[in-house]
Amino acid sequence: MNTLYWFTRDLRLHDNAALLAAAKSDLLLCVFVVDPRWFQPGPRQCLTMGDHRWRFLWQSLMSLERSLRPVGQRLHIAFGHPEEVIPELVHRHRLARVVRSRLPGTREAKQWLAIKERLPDTLCQQFETLSLFTQSTLPMPLDDLPDTFSQFRKLVEKTGDRSCERLRIRTHSALPPPPGFPEDNRGDCPPISEPQHPGRFAGGEQAGLAQLERFLFNTHGIASYKETRNELDRWDSSSKFSPWLANGSLSVREVAETIGDYEREQTSNESTYWLWFELLWREYFYWYALKHGAALFRRDGVQRKQRPATFYPQRFKAWCQGNTEYPLVNAAMNQLRETGYMSNRARQLVASSFINELELDWRYGAAWFEQQLIDYDVASNYGNWQYLAGVGADPRGLRQFNLDKQAAQYDPQGTFVDRWGGHAEQPVGLHSVDAADWPIS
Structure with missing residues (x-):
């Protein structure tokens, strides 16, 4: 065949x-x-x-x-x-x-x-x-996927087996030949622009596998992951696996198995577990997206919670361009726009400000992330935005971060804000509206 x-x-x-x-x-x-x-x-x-x-x-x-x-x-x-x-x-x-x-x-x-x-x-x-499990090996039917991550995690961990070896597939050493190979039209693709601020991410399978080896066995960053994962800007503070996982250059099962290897050969602690824990979050949103389909993109989310939302073009533009009244938000948005990446903690903060302080429809923020993030993953992106907006998998409902408190905790010296130009010269305030604003019904 x-x-x-x-x-x-x-x-x-x-x-x-x-x-x-x-x-x-x-x-x-x-x-x-x-x-x-x-x-x-x-x-x-x-x-x-x-x-x-x-x-x-x-x-x-x-x-x-x-x-x-x-x-x-x-x-x-x-x-x-x-x-x-x-x-x-x-x-x-x-x-x-x-x-x-x-x-x-x-x-x-x-x-x-x-x-x-x-x-x-x-x-x-x-x-x-793309996943740790197949639909047939999930610990529940897909239709019965729990409404919250905590319930999902308990069902997974109830099996007592964190190994995915039964699912791991070997690397190919040979493939059948192609049926002739005419020239393709790749030359019609858009040109590749060079960034003003080159990042440390290089695409490809070998780069992803190298980062896996580096974070676990070379730097042993996994051993302190739980304590460092919320830092805003240091390369070694988190695994940085997400871009390669997002386009499948790196297998999530390979990551899970390598975590197990590290725990057997080096040490097993709360931090090594926490990296597995984060893989489970990714896993949950994968199945969450498959279960809920189009509801993943509705303003009222899978919970169908009606939330008032107005579209303010100036506020949206200010958020995208790092020109709001919130220096920490501006810095993170500038980093994203210039590099295509921002930390998990920063994503939570800029999403919270988008939804709560700026009072914008969360789907516009999710769409901007989709455009910018090199690790964009439809399930994790829209699942997390729904979670922060209180219309998704979070049983507590709408979440709001105190931006001043977060800045004092994660950027006490203002280093991150200074590095990424968080102090806008003429920030757009919440009072700014124009005739183009309209309510979203």
Whole structure:
């Protein structure tokens, strides 16, 4: 059976169940589709993919292409709509099967359905590669996924087994050859811009695996992770795995297994557990997105809690540009805009200010994160924004951080604010409105 393998958020050869299934073929066409709609404005004034995300993704694709050649493969990078590109390639190469990883997100689900409808005589298969568990190994049916993370965690840990070895898939050493390889149209993709402030993140499987080894066994940062994870700006304060996990250059099961290796070989403490704990949060939101579908993007969230919200264009622009009355928020937003990254603690603070002080619709903040973050993950991003807005998985409801207290705790000397220019010269105050403001019903 000749197969098309559609790389999506699984840009790796290690621990890739979908690629393993696709490799059971005589001929294999490996494809990645760059969708032009990613670079166009969406309904909330933001692009799906900004410069930082695009640069990191392209680096990851080039790394994947280099990894495929020694195992007998090449990467076909197509620029176009997946629901058109994939069927056209199937027909051109007379392929009998299409395989991809299962993805959360309604847009991704609609594309998959459209492809299946255009290929009624083609076998279309999906496999779990983004998660610790498969749907069949979850400790509950998906429909019974708990409403809160704490309930989910207790059910997972009730099994007494944190090992995912039963799910870990070997690295591929050889793949079937491609069915001919015409020139692709990758040259039509948008150019890659160079950042004014180059970050420390480099896309690709090898870079992700190297960071895993570095944080655990080279610097032993995992051993003090719980104490340092809320720092705002130091590289070694947290694992920094999220960008590689987001596009699948690094397998979450590989991370979980390596944590287990570290605990057996080095030490097991509250910090090593806490890194596993954070992987469980990511896992929960993955299944949360699959369970709730379109409700992940509703203003009233999965809880259907009606919240008054008004769109103030000036406030939204000031928040995006780091020009509010809150220096800590400004600094974090400047860091995000200039580098494509900000710490987990900073994300909570800027989201809280967006929802509470600025009184804006949380979905606009989530859309800006989607454009900017190199580690954007649809499930974690929208799940966390719902959580902060009090319409999602948080049983306590709306959460608000005291920004002055947070600044005193996490930036007492003002180092972070000074480094990222948090003191705006002419900040936009809450009193600023204009005729373009309108209530959102």
